[in-house]
Amino acid sequence: MNRISLINRPERRRLEKIVQRSKDKRFSRRANAVLLVHRGHSRKRAAMLLSAARSSVNRWCKWYEESGIEGLKDVEQGKPAYLPGDAIVQMLFLLVSWSPQDLGYQRSRWSTELLAKVIHESTGICVHSSTLRRWMPELGIVWRRAAPTLRIRDPYKEEKLAVINAALKKCDADNPVFYEDEVDIHLNPKIGADWGLRGKQRLVPTPGQNEKYYLAGALHAGTGKVLYVGRHSKCSDLFIRLMEHLRKTYRKAKTITLIVDNYIIHKSKKTQAWLKQNPKFIVLFQPVYSPWVNKIEKLWHALHETVTRNHKCTEMWELLQRVRRFMETASPFPGNQHGLARV
CATH class of the missing domain: 1.10.10 (Arc Repressor Mutant, subunit A)
Structure with a gap:
């Protein structure tokens, strides 16, 4: 047929x-x-x-x-891939959950040679390091960069998160909630990757003598509106200036809630004195070492990726013009396509 x-x-x-x-x-x-x-x-x-x-x-x-x-489909040629027995698999998963130093070795990280040695001493099975190097990706064991972390844990983390979530649920026109944080602007550019020809590294000229400027920003948790102020020093006055700007902008609000990190200017004596005179402001501290709680961190990341990384400004006023233009086009954040805006 x-x-x-x-x-x-x-x-x-x-x-x-x-x-x-x-x-x-x-x-x-x-x-x-x-x-x-x-x-x-x-x-x-x-x-x-x-x-x-x-x-x-x-x-x-x-x-x-x-x-x-x-x-x-083609029939696979050659012998099927051989994977190790259960004893070696279990030993590999057990060993990578520890550090070699936990077992009394000098190395701080595992090598396939050391893994092969420990497996042979523990099980009597002789396996070559190159064989382990071939098996391990098939088992989901990969070579990757470690991430730094701190041993300190916030004992009140759950309570703080519960208070923040409760405030976010009540966010409305009468009770706005803001993510607040500060960012450093350096005249010396942050260096980052960029598209270019293979074998030719892009050169970024630096002014040499660094200058700094600081922004304090507030991101509305509901609308994404961005408000900010600037100053040449990162002190309590910078934080207070931002709160005064919020007070003037949201005069009809019954309460203004700020979600902040544990930096000293947010709880200094000068700040506490200002807060006592302005009881409509509520300051909620995020858990220690939990920057992901504060959504404005994404705005600062976008600022660096869009403006300050690999910039070619030779004067601080020129760089600040670009920063101010970014802050204008970024609101509401995210979703305003700030990365495609013209200067």
Whole structure:
């Protein structure tokens, strides 16, 4: 029989996607042959269109009729990949959960040579380090950079998060909630990756003598509106200036809640004295070492990625013009496509 039996629409769509997208050219060619025959072409015609032998087209169609799409795939050549036995797998997972120094070795990180040595001493199984290097990715054990962390834990973390979440649920026009934080602006540019020609590193000129400027910003938790003030010193006056700006902007608000980190200017004596005179302000401290709680950190990251990284400004006033332009285009944040805005 010259034609293939009826192929339903989902199956036909799968074959078409294989022809269009598969990186396996042999698989794609076979699927194309099946589609051509299904659409009414003779097998001789399909062979001519694909520059294949008619016997090959007959064979591919037979494979498809017997096993479906799976029958068109190549049979894997050579021996199947060998994975280690349960004893070695269990030992590997156990060892990588520890540090070599926990077991009395000098190294602070595991090497495949040391893993092979410990496995041999513990189980009597002799396995080469290169074999472990080949097995471990298959088992989900990969070589990756460690992340720094602190041993200090905030004992009141859950209570602080509960208070912050409760304030966020009540956020409205009468009781706005803001994420507040400060950011440093350096005249010496932050260096970051950029697109360029291979083998040619981009050079970023630096002014040499660094200057600093500081912003205090507030991100509205509901609307994404951004308010900020600036100063040449990072002190309590900077934080107080921002709160005064918020008080003037939101005069009709009954309360103004600020979610802040544990930096000293947020709880200094001068700040506490100002807060006593302005009882409508409520300051909520985020848990210690939990910067992800404060959403304005993403705004500062976007500021550095958009403006301060690899910049070519030679004077601070020039850089601050770009920073102010960013702050204007970033509000509301996120979603205002600040990265595509013109200067």
